Amino acid sequence: MLRMSTLFLRTLRDDPADAEVPSHKLLVRAGYVRRIAAGIYSWLPLGVITLRNVERIIREEMDKAGFQEVHFPALLPREAYEATKRWEEYGPSLFRLQDRKGGDYLLGPTHEEMFTLMVKGEYSSYKDLPLTIYQIQTKFRDEARPRSGIIRGREFVMKDSYSFDLTDEGLDISYQKHRDAYISTFDRLHLKYNIVKAVSGAMGGSKSEEFLAPCPTGEDTYVLCPKCGFAANVEAVVTKVTPADASKVPAMEELDTPNTPTIDSLVAILNEKFGGGFTGAATLKNVMLMADNKAISVLVPGDREVDLKRLQAGLAGVEELHTFEEDDFAKFPTLVKGYIGPQDAAKSGITVYADPRVAPGTSWVTGANKLNRHARYVVNGRDFTPDAYIEAAEIREGDACPDCATAVVIDRAIEIGHIFQLGRKYADALGLTVLDQNGKSQVVTMGSYGIGVSRAVAAIAEQSYDQIGLSWPLEVAPAKVHIVATGKEDLPFDTAAEIGAKLEAAGISVMLDDRRDPSAGVKFKDAELIGIPVIIVVGKSLADGNIELRNRKSGEKSEVAVDKAVAAVAALIASLS
RNA sequence: CGGGGCGUAGCGUAGUGGCUAGCGCGCCUGCUUUGGGAGCAGGAGACCGGGAGUUCGAAUCUCCCCGCCCCGACCA
Numbered sequence: 271m272l273r274m275s276t277l278f279l280r281t282l283r284d285d286p287a288d289a290e291v292p293s294h295k296l297l298v299r300a301g302y303v304r305r306i307a308a309g310i311y312s313w314l315p316l317g318v319i320t321l322r323n324v325e326r327i328i329r330e331e332m333d334k335a336g337f338q339e340v341h342f343p344a345l346l347p348r349e350a351y352e353a354t355k356r357w358e359e360y361g362p363s364l365f366r367l368q369d370r371k372g373g374d375y376l377l378g379p380t381h382e383e384m385f386t387l388m389v390k391g392e393y394s395s396y397k398d399l400p401l402t403i404y405q406i407q408t409k410f411r412d413e414a415r416p417r418s419g420i421i422r423g424r425e426f427v428m429k430d431s432y433s434f435d436l437t438d439e440g441l442d443i444s445y446q447k448h449r450d451a452y453i454s455t456f457d458r459l460h461l462k463y464n465i466v467k468a469v470s471g472a473m474g475g476s477k478s479e480e481f482l483a484p485c486p487t488g489e490d491t492y493v494l495c496p497k498c499g500f501a502a503n504v505e506a507v508v509t510k511v512t513p514a515d516a517s518k519v520p521a522m523e524e525l526d527t528p529n530t531p532t533i534d535s536l537v538a539i540l541n542e543k544f545g546g547g548f549t550g551a552a553t554l555k556n557v558m559l560m561a562d563n564k565a566i567s568v569l570v571p572g573d574r575e576v577d578l579k580r581l582q583a584g585l586a587g588v589e590e591l592h593t594f595e596e597d598d599f600a601k602f603p604t605l606v607k608g609y610i611g612p613q614d615a616a617k618s619g620i621t622v623y624a625d626p627r628v629a630p631g632t633s634w635v636t637g638a639n640k641l642n643r644h645a646r647y648v649v650n651g652r653d654f655t656p657d658a659y660i661e662a663a664e665i666r667e668g669d670a671c672p673d674c675a676t677a678v679v680i681d682r683a684i685e686i687g688h689i690f691q692l693g694r695k696y697a698d699a700l701g702l703t704v705l706d707q708n709g710k711s712q713v714v715t716m717g718s719y720g721i722g723v724s725r726a727v728a729a730i731a732e733q734s735y736d737q738i739g740l741s742w743p744l745e746v747a748p749a750k751v752h753i754v755a756t757g758k759e760d761l762p763f764d765t766a767a768e769i770g771a772k773l774e775a776a777g778i779s780v781m782l783d784d785r786r787d788p789s790a791g792v793k794f795k796d797a798e799l800i801g802i803p804v805i806i807v808v809g810k811s812l813a814d815g816n817i818e819l820r821n822r823k824s825g826e827k828s829e830v831a832v833d834k835a836v837a838a839v840a841a842l843i844a845s846l847s
Numbered sequence: 848c849g850g851g852g853c854g855u856a857g858c859g860u861a862g863u864g865g866c867u868a869g870c871g872c873g874c875c876u877g878c879u880u881u882g883g884g885a886g887c888a889g890g891a892g893a894c895c896g897g898g899a900g901u902u903c904g905a906a907u908c909u910c911c912c913c914g915c916c917c918c919g920a921c922c923a
Contacts, residue, residue, distance in 0.1 A: 283872055283884065284859040288916055299858095308915065363922065380923055414848075414921045422922085430923090478923095489922095578920080592920075688923065720923065758881055791883035810882060818882095 271770050272749055272781040274796075278315050281796050291487040293731035294419025296740050300799045309416025309424035316800065317727075319748040321427065324726050325406055327458050327745060328429050335451040337402040337431055342384045344408050348374035350383045354699045365410045377410035382696050382718060385432040389714070390702040396436045399704065399714070400444050404431035406723060418487060420728045421684060427724040432692075433717035436706065441691055441715045445477065448719045452481055452687050459726060460743035461686060462733055466492045467502035468688065469583045478506075478690035481721075482683035483729045490685050493678040495671035500678070504665045505583045508672050511659065514631035516649045522613075525635075527644040531608025533572040536644060540635060549573060554634035554648065556610040557662075558594040558602075558620075561585055565594075565602060569612055569624040569656060572635075574663040584660040609637035611645060612654040624656035625663040684729045685722070692716040734823075740801025741823050744846045749781040751839055752802035752822075756790040756809030765832060766808040769817065772836045778843065798822065804842055806835065821846075 279301040288305065289295040297303045302317030313321060329339065348366075351357040357364070357376070365377040378384070385403065393401070406429045416424050433444035449465075456463050461483050468480040480503055482492055491504045525543070530536040533550045540548040553572030558565060559581075568576055582591050599607055604618055613636075615622045628634070630651045638645040648654065667680040697703070697714040706712045722729075727746075734741045744750060751773055755766035763784055770780040781802055783793045790809065797805050807818040816829040819838055830838040 280857080280873075282858055287853085287859070290917070305915090361921095382923080411922075415917095415919090417917080590920095690923080692923090718923070754882095756882060787881095789881055789883080789885060791881090791885080793884095794882075795884050807882080 271774055271779075272315075274781065274783040275785050277781075281799055289419060291418045291421065291732070292735050293421065293487075293728040296735055296799070296801075297419065297728070297731060300740055300801065303420060305419075307424075309413060309422065311420055311423060311425075311724075316748045320742070320746060321724060321727055323746050323748075324459065324723055324730075325427070325429075328455055328721055328723060328726075329406065331451050331455040331458065332404050332429070332431065334454075335402075335447055337404050337448075337451070339405060340385075340388065340403050341405050342378065342381050342388075342407060344378050344410065346376050346378050346384065348376060350387060351376060354383055354696060356383070363411050363413065365412050378407070379409055379411045380720075381405070381407065381430055382432065382692070382716075383700065386696045386700045386702050386716070389434055390700060393434075394704055396704050396706045396712070400433060400435045400440050402431055402433040402444060402448070402717075404429060404719075418489070418728075420724050421487070421732075422489070423724065426722060429721040429723055431719040433719070434697075434702075434714050435716075436704065436712060436714065438715060441693075441717055445689065445691055445717050448689055448717065449479070452689065452719070452721070455721065456481060456483075456686065458745060459730060460734070460746070461726070461730060463686060464492065464494060464501050464683070466494075467506045468690070469503065469505045476691050476693060478688070480685050481687035481689075483686045483733060484681050484683045485729065485732045486682060487732060488683040488685075490683050491665075491680060492683055493665055493669070493671075493680055495674060495676050495678050497676040498671060498674040500671050500673045502672075504577065504680075505579050507580070507661070507665050509626040509661060509663070510670065510672055510675075511626040511629050513629050514633070516631040516633055516652060519633045519649050519652075520647050522645055522647050522649070522653045524638050524640075524643055524645045526642065528642045530642070530644065536572075536635070548635070552635055554611070554628065554636035556612055556637060558598070558605065558610065559591060560594065560598055561588045561591050563590075565598070565620050567610070567612065567615055567620050567622045568660070568662045569622065569628045570663040571625070571627050574625075574627070574666075576662050577664040580665070581660065581662045584662070604639075606637070606639055606641050609639060609641060609643060611637035611639050611648065612656070613645070613648065614639060615654065621658070622654070622656045623658050623660040623662065624650070625661065626659050627663055628656070684725065684732065686726050686729050687719075687721045689719045690717065692718045735801075736823075738795075739799035742801045742803060744803050744843060747802050748800070749779040749802050750843055751778055751804045751806060752781045752783065752797045752800065753806045753808060754783045754790075754793045754797055756793065756807065757812075758786075762808045762812055765812060765817075766806070769806065769808065769832070769835045773839060776836055776840065778836075778839060803846055804839060806839070 281301050282299045285295045286298045301314050303311045306312050348357050367375050409428045410425050413424050416422055435441045435444055463481045463483045466480050468478045494501050527539050530539050537548050550573030551571050555570050555572045557568045557576045612622050633649045635646045636648050668677045671678050694713045694715050702714045703711045753766045753770050755763045770782045773780050803822050805820040811818055811829055817835050819830050820827045
């Protein structure tokens with residue numbers, strides 16, 4: 271039983287000045303965590319219990335699925351990360367350090383190498399597969415910008431699993447098993463989430479899905495089709511190409527368009543010249559970018575911005591991507607800023623990518639590559655030809671669903687889980703092979719699966735808090751029942767302690783507010799802030815032989831006889847789980 | 848890394864060159880109070896982020912550094 275008279279806890283009346291998002295404010299105010307440095311947090315007793323509850327649920331679901339827990343050090347030697355070149359490739363996000371002899375070490379940002387090497391060290395036959403192992407570990411990543419409290423930290427707890435199979439079919443099965451285990455895990459955590467198509471990112475690999483918990487403070491944007499259920503991270507949305515018939519479009523024609531370096535100014539002058547009807551969507555925006563110091567040109571409809579994340583996802587191997595700055599334009603004096611068109615891109619030697627919305631046969635108004643001149647009836651396939659098509663334009667609410675063309679919904683979310691098929695990349699690099707039935711050496715194929723454990727605590731807080739504080743799901747809360755004793759006599763305190771003891775005897779965890787000094791109001795506020803799902807008040811109604819039972823989330827209150835308290839709590843708890 | 852904001856007691860803050868740095872919460876002592884963040888009285892707690900400078904005098908002005916937050920870039 272947690273007793274507040276001695277619990278190492280101090281709640282705060284004011285929001286911390288350095289917190290912005292609700293989970294961060296409330297976890298600090300309610301005394302769960304404290305900030306130590308940017309993206310680095312300490313956990314106080316209530317926080318530790320909550321974090322352990324989340325870990326326990328995850329562990330139980332992993333074990334139930336037949337996955338086995340292992341544990342690696344966080345402090346790792348450089349060598350393991352050399353074979354996969356990640357000592358270099360991970361870049362500044364890797365925490366590096368040296369031992370007293372000058373040997374290089376790192377704090378593990380992720381453990382693919384270690385898992386692969388561990389299996390390599392133990393197993394060498396196809397008969398040993400399939401295998402899925404996992405760990406719950408503290409990870410370290412020197413993020414350029416930690417943010418949102420414990421949603422994105424530099425040190426965080428993660429559950430990471432890896433599956434090992436001989437065949438692609440086996441990988442599919444392992445992947446599906448993990449997907450199912452994640453569904454039961456997140457359901458038990460009472461998280462609302464969507465499973466969306468994702469891009470594999472720097473990890474490589476093919477199939478990949480993310481578990482996204484919808485939340486206004488989330489960092490990921492995803493689309494959802496209300497009709498067919500299509501769901502994808504915007505980075506993974508594939509736009510349909512619908513070629514147009516350009517046979518009746520008049521020949522390309524240059525126009526005088528003085529002082530129209532922006533889409534808006536261009537649209538205004540077009541409407542003036544041709545009596546209205548033009549919008550940004552009729553124009554073609556020719557965005558210049560530097561991709562690893564190589565100039566590229568990207569064509570998108572004028573009413574859309576280039577989404578750099580989506581673009582980069584499609585540019586394999588490109589590490590650094592930014593739109594042209596003044597000194598980039600200086601290197602290409604033939605480009606007339608504000609009046610660039612794709613018509614003679616071939617001459618300049620710049621690779622032209624087109625968003626699928628700029629489909630073959632579509633006709634556009636675009637720059638004429640001369641100051642104060644644009645051109646209309648510029649047709650893709652006739653007047654210019656892109657070198658390649660690539661997803662580049664931003665995705666918007668109402669865009670057509672790639673599967674069924676219904677208008678999609680856009681939402682923000684926190685990424686709480688990511689599952690993907692790694693394939694043979696790591697096994698190849700690290701030489702993880704087994705002998706097959708024919709005694710032939712085969713490279714193992716792997717899957718990789720992660721849940722942000724500390725992040726899940728924040729995500730649950732984000733999805734369940736209200737005006738007065740946190741409000742945890744039953745299994746996650748630091749205790750199931752919060753008993754508040756009020757008054758100045760001993761009786762309510764003794765009664766509260768007795769009820770607490772009986773509840774604990776019945777297997778129901780209890781936090782008892784047995785502090786004598788604070789007024790009843792202070793204790794009520796604290797109980798609401800801390801967010802334990804069931805609150806019992808032992809005080810005034812004791813005169814009638816009753817205690818008061820409250821549902822933290824719904825706010826419902828009822829009076830219950832003291833000797834019926836345990837049964838009433840058990841019933842309320844049953845209704846909550 | 849680019850842009851913006853900020854750094855004064857455990858927390859939230861006031862203080863734009865001039866007395867011993869002020870207030871609220873929290874903390875300690877005493878009395879009263881005790882069902883919605885109590886009242887009175889008395890206390891403890893601050894090298895004003897750090898360094899250098901300007902000045903008779905610096906929390907306050909200048910320069911450099913450090914740290915924190917937000918937007919973006921970045922981020923299995």
